[in-house]
Amino acid sequence: MRRRTLLLTGVAGGLTAAGSRPASAAPRRRVLHVRPGGSVQAAVDAVDGPGWTVVVHPGTYREVVNIPAHKAGLTLCGATRDPRDAVIVYDNAGGTKKPDGTTYGTAGSATFTSAAPGLTVRDLTLANDWLRADHPEITGTQAVAAYLTGDRSSFDNVRFLAHQDTLFVDTGALDAFDRQYFRHCHIEGDVDFVFGRATAVFEQCHFRTLARDVDFTPKGMVFAPSTARANPYGILAVRCRITSGAEDGAYKLARPWVPSYETTAWPSLVVRDTWLGPGIDAVAPYTDMREAYPWQSMRFAEYRNTGPGAALSVPENRPRLSRAQAALHTKETYLGDWRPYA
CATH class of the missing domain: 2.160.20.10 (Single-stranded right-handed beta-helix, Pectin lyase-like)
Structure with a gap:
């Protein structure tokens, strides 16, 4: 049976799924590709079961990514072996105000959050580039790059960059x-x-x-x-x-x-x-x-x-x-x- 490639609409930039097959066919490895202009979070949202891989192509993705507990068994990896090539970064601090006037707190400041068991992350940079010097009015200076829960979470060749926490x-x-x-x-x-x-x-x-x-x-x-x-x-x-x-x-x-x-x-x-x-x-x-x-x-x-x-x-x-x-x-x-x- 011929392999199909599916373009996932509703996302600016390239987010594509490779390996999609009819339900009657033998299962293939299911892969989503995220390219500059696309969204890593949109790819995570599109995952509908275990065994998916999200491949992040070289670029800087300024967004907050949250992998909920029901996205078990997900693999998130950079498209190259150099973690500097694909960077997920944001700049919330614990004392940063949300739209409702409350603050994010330590865990809520994280650029990358995962509660999914069996998560695998490879060859990526996860960063929080909030700086104290730029925000002297904020006293809650915790600024988390990654907040991780979920059993059996594995990280290989990943860079975690921030200052406090x-x-x-x-x-x-x-x-x-x-x-x-x-x-x-x-x-x-x-x-x-x-x-x-x-x-x-x-x-x-x-x-x-x-x-x-x-x-x-x-x-x-x-x-x-x-x-x-x-x-x-x-x-x-x-x-x-x-x-x-x-x-x-x-x-x-x-x-x-x-x-x-x-x-x-x-x-x-x-x-x-x-x-x-x-x-x-x-x-x-x-x-x-x-x-x-x-x-x-x-x-x-x-x-x-x-x-x-x-x-x-x-x-x-x-x-x-x-x-x-x-x-x-x-x-x-x-x-x-x-x-x-x-």
Whole structure:
């Protein structure tokens, strides 16, 4: 049977579907292509079941993209292997006012939001280019590039760009421990720019702290986990690297986030086999977010890290895993029966 290509009307620019076939024919892989002038959100809206792939062609797409929970099993990918070629970007902050006069809040500021289980994203840039300097009247300066919930969400060769709260790794409910996997990704920001309560594994990723024109230190923190007490696994970074555009020692590795809506949270972070550049404060790499929840009472640990930011100058400030403990903190134990890396 001859393959057909369908033009989806109602969208400016090129949005096409390839592989459409009559219901009686054997199923083919269903693909939507988004080209400059088109809309990634329109393609997501057109998806009508599992197994769809949305291919984003080179260009900058200034829009907010929201993938709802019922769009399970969706793949979203750039048309080339270079994530810089296809960019989805917007500029809302937590304090930005909506048309009704209320503000977006942290999660609502996200350029890219997904609650869909089984999501796969590859070879894209997801960015929030809101800048504090351009909006001195706004005090809610959180500006999220991606807000993620939904179990089994996988990101490969994706760039996440913003300043404060770049990547929000969350769960769909307080009794859920959604799993997320990031491989060969680039994540940059300044304050708490990887944060949330998901079981999130980062493998061979690059975390980049940004320069800030402020006269105080620390200038920010890389991680701010808010893991549920009942979850044995929080954020794991393995075989990654952390570099900085700021001066030496300007950033902390992490601080714990205990949200007001979950005061029983017990943040968990393990950074292992990772190179920490001089931008990380080697003397005191952790700090508190609130005095009531000191970092020393949290599940923070490191194992076999290297680099100037990993120097063991004050041992009590750097909890270390034993070899036996480290065997429990691997991508296999965190992700369980899900094998996105296989």
